[in-house]
Amino acid sequence: MDSALLLSFLAVDLLLVCVPGADWAYTISAGLRGRSVAPAVGGLVTGYAVHTVLAAAGLAVLVAGSPALLTALTAAGAAYLVWLGWGVLRRPGTPGADGTAAGAVSGPRAFLRGAAISGMNPKGLLLYLSVLPQFLTTGGAGRLPVAVQTGVLGLLHMGCCAAVYLAVGLAARTVLGARPAAARAVVRTSGAAMLGIGALLLAQRVATL
Template sequence: MDSGTLLSFLLVDLLLVCVPGADWAYVIAAGLRGRSVAAAVGGLVGGYALHTALAAAGLAMLVAGSPALLTALTVAGAGYLVWLGWSVLRRPAVPEAGEAPATEGGRRVFLRGAAISGLNPKGLLLYLSVLPQFLVTRDAALPVPAQTAALGVLHMACCAAVYLTVGVLARTLLGARPAAARAVTRTSGAAMLGIGAFLLLQHAF
């Protein structure tokens, strides 16, 4: 795998990561509701670490070859997004200016983030459709599993950099503006709910 292939994948991957979606919505909501941005991002990256391990082990191709299993995973992820989005809309509480933020266990924030990225249809698309296009199968210096792991780690690094930036900027810029923060939190919740509902409807018809 040469540097040109890695750079091409990096550009495509950054484009996908920078498109707002469920991951963005979660890290923004976590930051504005007084939760640890690092734990939220760590959870999201952890979910993609699981994707990377499964892809390197060849299980991603197994899922790709089973439409029923792929549909079940997508529906499960969509349902989880609907539930999480509704929870955020129902309780969009953010700290008032000067008020100490409410805390939530870092483990719970981490696990929730891992569930979101682990079941995120955009993540499934990346690992099942996009990443395989950058693998060199003939006369490659590295075996395919090692290439898959390398591209997966590159994706995780992109996610960590982008999502940490988004979460910190959201907290810094909106932390002293409770009304704006509440509006952004509601928007994030609506985005998660909307993405999940769209995917559920897509598989219902």
Template sequence: MHSGTLLSFLALDFLLVCVPGADWAYAIAAGLRDRSVAVAVAGLVAGYALHTLLAAAGLAVLVAGSPSLLTALTVAGAGYLVWLGWGVLRRPAAPGAAEEPLATTGPRVFLRGATISGLNPKGLLLYLSILPQFLTTHGGHVPVPVQTATLGLLHMACCAAVYLTVGTLARALLRARPTAARAVTRTSGAAMLGIGAFLLVERLATL
């Protein structure tokens, strides 16, 4: 792959990752809790690692060619976001609070992060629609699975950098401001719920 192709993909991918969405909401919520930012972001990145493996194995093409399967994955992801966002709205926690609506242990923080990114419709869009446009399928010296894995790794690195920054800034700026922290937590929950509801309505309307 040419360095220009990699840079072009990285630039576009960075812009997409910087658009607030479910991943941002989860990173912010994790930033308001003790010792959970790195674990939460690791979970988010793990979800995209699964996307990368499936795409490199050629399963992304299968999903893209099956509208019913794509619909099922989108509905599952949207429904999970609605459930998670509603839980955050019901019990918004201040920084360091004992009760955590998102998770209480490291493994659960990680697993929920992986579930959010693994079912994130924006991730599906990237791997099924955008990433293939940067692959050289004819006359290239690098096998397509290797190209796919390389672009997937770039996306994962970009996500790790952006979401760690978002979560860390949320902790640094809001930790001493419980009222503001609760407001941001509610906003994050509302974002998850709103995104999930919109995707559910949009996808179901096409059936």
């Protein structure tokens, strides 16, 4: 693939990843409530790996073209965000001396939650359908198959997510770890953001029915 095209995609993708959303909210919450942010970020990246596989296999187009399936995916993902956000609001926790917080979840659970958030997020699917195809090239000798190009761009997106979300989670722990009141307020804000984003997704899907 053309290096200039890859750099262009990388620049656009970084801008999109740096826009705060459900992933950011979960990363900040996990960073302040758990011993390590790595499992949560690993889960988020794994969810995007699922999107990459779907897109490379051509299944993403089929999902987007099925209103019933897309509605079910949106509803499930939105309901999960609402449930998770409400749980964070009820038990925000405060980082302790060992870096953990009351209400902190285990590494495997943090991983699974992250994978569910990004894997069930229709916004991720739409990114692969609307942004990624603009950087695919077809025709001409020596061109990589579209599925391979999709995989390469998907890996770049996953790398961007890993770098940005790790930085966000670690920054939250470093800056707020010794400020229990501020940390609790930020965690509650993150929970409210997850709840609000989930409710908005549900409302948008109901409005299109």
